[in-house]
Amino acid sequence: MIQFVLKNIGQRLVLLFFISIISHAIVHLAPGEPSLVDPSNPRMKAEDIQRIRAAFHLDEPLHIQYVYWMKDLFTGNLKSFKDNQPVLKKIWDRFLNSLPLFIVGTLITWFLAFPIGIQAALKRGSMFDKIGTFLSYALISIPGFFLSYICIIFMVKTFNVPVIGMRTFGLENAGIMLRSMDRVWHWTLPSLMSAVAGVAILSRYVRSQMLEVINQDYIRTARAKGLPETTVIYRHGLRNALLPFITMFGLTIPGLIGGSVIFETIFAWPGMGRLGFEAILARDFPVILTLNFISAILVLIGTFISDILYAVVDPRIKF
Amino acid sequence: MTETKNTQMVEGLKPTASLFEERWDIFKRNHLAYFSFIFLMVLFIFAIIGKILTRWVVLFDPKLVRLPEKFLPPLTPFTSKIIPTEEAPMFNMYILGTDELGRDLFARMLEGTSVSLTVGFIAVSISIFLGILFGGTAGYYGKFRWGFLTIDTIIMRFVDIMLCFPTFFLILTVVALLPPSIYNIMIIIGLTSWMGTARFVRAEFLSLRELDYVTAARSQAIPEWRIILIHMVPNAIAPVLVSATIGVATAILTESSLSFLGFGVQPPDATWGNILSDGKQFIFDAPWITFIPGFSILFVVLAFNLCGEGMREAFNPKLKEGV
Numbered sequence: 283m284i285q286f287v288l289k290n291i292g293q294r295l296v297l298l299f300f301i302s303i304i305s306h307a308i309v310h311l312a313p314g315e316p317s318l319v320d321p322s323n324p325r326m327k328a329e330d331i332q333r334i335r336a337a338f339h340l341d342e343p344l345h346i347q348y349v350y351w352m353k354d355l356f357t358g359n360l361k362s363f364k365d366n367q368p369v370l371k372k373i374w375d376r377f378l379n380s381l382p383l384f385i386v387g388t389l390i391t392w393f394l395a396f397p398i399g400i401q402a403a404l405k406r407g408s409m410f411d412k413i414g415t416f417l418s419y420a421l422i423s424i425p426g427f428f429l430s431y432i433c434i435i436f437m438v439k440t441f442n443v444p445v446i447g448m449r450t451f452g453l454e455n456a457g458i459m460l461r462s463m464d465r466v467w468h469w470t471l472p473s474l475m476s477a478v479a480g481v482a483i484l485s486r487y488v489r490s491q492m493l494e495v496i497n498q499d500y501i502r503t504a505r506a507k508g509l510p511e512t513t514v515i516y517r518h519g520l521r522n523a524l525l526p527f528i529t530m531f532g533l534t535i536p537g538l539i540g541g542s543v544i545f546e547t548i549f550a551w552p553g554m555g556r557l558g559f560e561a562i563l564a565r566d567f568p569v570i571l572t573l574n575f576i577s578a579i580l581v582l583i584g585t586f587i588s589d590i591l592y593a594v595v596d597p598r599i600k601f
Numbered sequence: 602m603t604e605t606k607n608t609q610m611v612e613g614l615k616p617t618a619s620l621f622e623e624r625w626d627i628f629k630r631n632h633l634a635y636f637s638f639i640f641l642m643v644l645f646i647f648a649i650i651g652k653i654l655t656r657w658v659v660l661f662d663p664k665l666v667r668l669p670e671k672f673l674p675p676l677t678p679f680t681s682k683i684i685p686t687e688e689a690p691m692f693n694m695y696i697l698g699t700d701e702l703g704r705d706l707f708a709r710m711l712e713g714t715s716v717s718l719t720v721g722f723i724a725v726s727i728s729i730f731l732g733i734l735f736g737g738t739a740g741y742y743g744k745f746r747w748g749f750l751t752i753d754t755i756i757m758r759f760v761d762i763m764l765c766f767p768t769f770f771l772i773l774t775v776v777a778l779l780p781p782s783i784y785n786i787m788i789i790i791g792l793t794s795w796m797g798t799a800r801f802v803r804a805e806f807l808s809l810r811e812l813d814y815v816t817a818a819r820s821q822a823i824p825e826w827r828i829i830l831i832h833m834v835p836n837a838i839a840p841v842l843v844s845a846t847i848g849v850a851t852a853i854l855t856e857s858s859l860s861f862l863g864f865g866v867q868p869p870d871a872t873w874g875n876i877l878s879d880g881k882q883f884i885f886d887a888p889w890i891t892f893i894p895g896f897s898i899l900f901v902v903l904a905f906n907l908c909g910e911g912m913r914e915a916f917n918p919k920l921k922e923g924v
Contacts, residue, residue, distance in 0.1 A: 300762050308771075312778035416633070419910070423850065423902035425857045425874075428895040431881060543769060544858055558770055559862065562777045570774055578765045 283593075290589060294582045298575075305574045306348050309567055338363060338567075351571060364566045373557065373572060379448065380542060380553030386473040388534060391480035398481070399488025404515065406493065414489075418482035430475050430548045443467040447550045472549040476542060484530070491523040498522075525596055528588045535584040627915040634911020637904035644901060648718050651711035660691050661708035664869055670695075670703040672887045698889045700880065706890065710897065713871040717901075720787050720856050720872065721849035727791025729845055732798025733834065735760070739799070740806025741829055757803070760796045768793050772855065776864045783866045786859065790852050798841055805837035839916045846909030850902040857898055873898050 335341050339350050354360035360369040402411040421429075437445050444450050450464050495501065496519055504518045505511075542555035554573065561569035629635050654660045669683050675698040679689045690696075690705050697706040735756050743753030772789050779785045809815060810833075818828045857874030859865040861881075866872045873894040880890030 297758065297762055297765065301765055304762065305766070308775065309778070312775060419903055419906050420899065423906055424899045425854055425861075425877065425895065427858065427861045428877060428891070428898070431884060431891070435884070543773065544861065547862065559773070562774055565778070574766065574770070577767045577770070581765045
């Protein structure tokens with residue numbers, strides 16, 4: 283077991299090393315430099331650009347720049363090109379903003395997808411199943427921002443509530459009830475929108491897993507023993523159908539950065555995705571690289587945890 | 602006696618339907634998928650006609666700006682006195698209305714159809730090509746060694762690395778750093794989406810390599826490229842084509858998301874994605890500019906998804922005729 287864990291960690295560290303090299307190369311080899319963002323600014327003189335380039339080590343060869351990046355990252359000295367703030371602190375602040383959205387979105391996804399998927403599998407071919415299938419395809423086919431716009435207009439016109447941003451300005455001195463309601467309204471749409479695609483995909487997946495399990499021999503045996511139907515489905519069926527979802531859980535984590543760019547931009551949510559988007563616009567290489575690196579770490583940790591959990595949960599897996 | 606005769610007759614006859622026809626019949630029974638397939642075929646014809654009518658025989662001019670005629674709702678007849686009659690829209694009517702510059706929305710949608718589909722198809726072609734190349738190499742030549750690593754290890758670790766990147770963020774980074782061009786978008790979407798195909802093809806090749814007909818082909822000294830391309834790839838292609846159908850849908854959606862952030866296909870080229878994201882500023886004054894491309898994307902992507910899913914079910918070898 284320990285050997286398995288150690289080997290697993292070792293492999294992941296090697297992967298991480300290559301990921302960092304590749305992402306560093308991609309970002310630095312692409313044309314366009316931080317000093318070129320604002321070429322029409324008359325106050326930018328040639329020697330200023332030279333100074334900036336020297337300060338950010340942009341004139342060094344690529345592998346030296348990589349060493350600088352890694353060194354600064356691990357000593358915590360990495361500064362953003364844009365405002366000279368420490369990168370890790372910037373990302374941490376934004377991460378704290380993204381986290382509630384991610385948690386609420388994930389909860390909505392898992393709590394909706396499982397009942398829908400299980401019901402669809404149990405009543406295969408029924409109206410519920412057909413409508414559910416069609417709706418889930420429709421929901422993954424609609425451009426996310428288009429759906430968000432429709433929902434924003436609907437929410438604002440029907441309920442007359444604010445939905446953009448994290449909170450309403452000027453409510454800082456209001457009562458605790460009013461303030462928390464305001465927060466909840468601001469959370470609702472962004473987390474729903476980021477959960478929509480997840481619900482659609484996951485419920486289909488739950489359905490096909492359940493269908494596969496329900497036709498197994500041990501389910502027939504359980505029924506033949508005369509167990510009540512709920513026990514058969516939820517204790518004997520669902521437990522076995524759940525196994526692959528341990529893997530899926532690890533794979534939802536990169537959504538924290540990649541998937542949220544669009545929604546955080548629409549809802550003006552100061553989270554990690556938007557930080558990444560702003561960094562791309564400003565050619566803020568340290569922030570882009572570090573975000574990429576962190577999300578790769580998150581993926582690797584996620585898959586590592588799910589590998590271990592899989593081995594713990596499934597008695598058929600031996601080391 | 603009669604039994605042998607029957608067997609002889611049966612063995613002598615060709616199968617009533619080829620494998621493809623049998624699968625096709627299963628596919629047709631799924632009405633939703635079959636309807637989507639027909640819808641897509643109609644759309645392709647529409648896209649080709651649209652390309653001809655907006656590029657070469659210009660009956661619908663998507664670039665013609667008529668400023669006095671802006672924000673006209675769909676089905677407005679052409680009555681303007683200011684605009685010369687030779688600049689009047691086809692049929693003397695703005696079928697889908699006009700946008701903020703008075704351009705005919707129908708003409709722009711017509712042009713966008715072919716551009717959007719081209720983006721989808723070229724991106725997917727690139728990803729399939731890379732997927733078959735890497736997956737096939739890993740599956741067929743996987744045991745060859747290069748130093749202490751096998752080729753299989755190198756390629757599959759590379760796939761793992763690519764899977765660790767947050768895809769949309771990576772696409773956005775590269776698209777934003779490169780000069781804006783429709784080709785860059787296609788290439789980058791293609792370069793970041795081949796990993797699934799590579800895994801499929803590798804798995805298929807690993808099992809195909811051991812089959813008798815490949816051994817037979819090898820024993821006849823058929824060159825390896827011929828074994829791979831003519832004997833093995835066609836047998837591994839079904840799941841790849843299914844995922845390609847869904848891949849086109851994903852590419853169209855990705856392009857529209859990029860357009861939303863301002864990094865999509867740049868004007869004057871119209872795609873559904875950039876018509877939609879331009880229209881969103883006028884959603885209250887001119888909702889049709891948002892809703893027409895929005896629902897077009899929804900229906901087309903839905904059709905690709907349903908069609909792909911129907912094909913996946915029909916080509917699933919576990920699903921036999923009559924079950």
